[in-house]
Amino acid sequence: MKRLFILLTPLMLAACGTLNTNKLLSAGVNLATSYSITDEQVAAMCAEYMTYQDSLSTIAAATSPYTIRLNKLVSGIKGTDNLKLNFKVYQNEEINAFACGDGSIRVYSGLMDAMTDEEIFAVIGHEIGHLKHADTKNMMKQAYKTAAVKDAIGAINPTLEQLTNSQLAAIAVAYKDAQFSQAQEFAADQESFNVCIANNYSPYAMYNALNKLVELAGGNSGSASKVAQMFSTHPDSATRAARMKQTADEYVAKNKQ
Numbered sequence: 730m731k732r733l734f735i736l737l738t739p740l741m742l743a744a745c746g747t748l749n750t751n752k753l754l755s756a757g758v759n760l761a762t763s764y765s766i767t768d769e770q771v772a773a774m775c776a777e778y779m780t781y782q783d784s785l786s787t788i789a790a791a792t793s794p795y796t797i798r799l800n801k802l803v804s805g806i807k808g809t810d811n812l813k814l815n816f817k818v819y820q821n822e823e824i825n826a827f828a829c830g831d832g833s834i835r836v837y838s839g840l841m842d843a844m845t846d847e848e849i850f851a852v853i854g855h856e857i858g859h860l861k862h863a864d865t866k867n868m869m870k871q872a873y874k875t876a877a878v879k880d881a882i883g884a885i886n887p888t889l890e891q892l893t894n895s896q897l898a899a900i901a902v903a904y905k906d907a908q909f910s911q912a913q914e915f916a917a918d919q920e921s922f923n924v925c926i927a928n929n930y931s932p933y934a935m936y937n938a939l940n941k942l943v944e945l946a947g948g949n950s951g952s953a954s955k956v957a958q959m960f961s962t963h964p965d966s967a968t969r970a971a972r973m974k975q976t977a978d979e980y981v982a983k984n985k986q
């Protein structure tokens with residue numbers, strides 16, 4: 730993901746190092762059929778994966794100011810197309826956030842420290858965009874396919890239980906290397922714009938959030954090292970910010986008429 734905001738996945742696997750085989754097995758997915766893997770199977774896989782990822786992370790307590798702030802931001806959120814979302818704050822100074830195909834959205838405390846409420850909300854809107862467009866599920870699917878082809882999992886047609894750790898690791902690597910396309914990022918930004926408008930946030934919220942990332946990634950006060958790799962691609966972030974400014978400008982001009 731030279732992906733800005735996230736999604737997930739690659740980061741999670743990066744954090745894992747080795748894949749928890751039992752977690753994957755319990756998802757009940759037969760990788761041999763990865764080419765026809767169902768939406769439900771992918772969602773189950775993502776849910777298992779999030780349980781695992783959460784267990785590796787320090788989750789802010791319900792009474793934490795971070796959790797209270799996040800819950801306030803997403804309380805009664807509109808424009809989510811009835812997605813079943815769940816939110817948690819990871820106590821981590823990295824400036825990052827991601828979503829997973831089961832509706833999980835995780836926001837890092839580092840991002841919350843660096844951004845205003847409005848900017849955080851815009852980032853959440855961007856993640857919701859990836860969920861609405863099934864980007865995260867498709868990325869998970871793609872990782873299966875890539876690993877299956879590479880390791881000839883399909884050729885020997887094993888059940889999931891027969892997969893070796895190295896085959897599972899191949900899936901993790903494929904997942905880690907996966908990237909959202911620029912088109913997917915643009916589409917998620919646009920979705921954030923829509924969600925911000927639906928919730929009475931500024932039309933410039935996503936633009937401001939992207940600008941903040943560009944600033945942080947280029948900062949020399951130590952902030953750059955905290956910006957997740959996926960956010961630190963300057964030209965891409967700057968291009969996205971410019972697009973979102975244009976979108977906001979057009980919206981404001983239109984609503985003045």
Ligand SMILES: [Zn+2]
Pocket residue numbers: 732733734735736855859909913914917
């Ligand atoms: Zn994104």
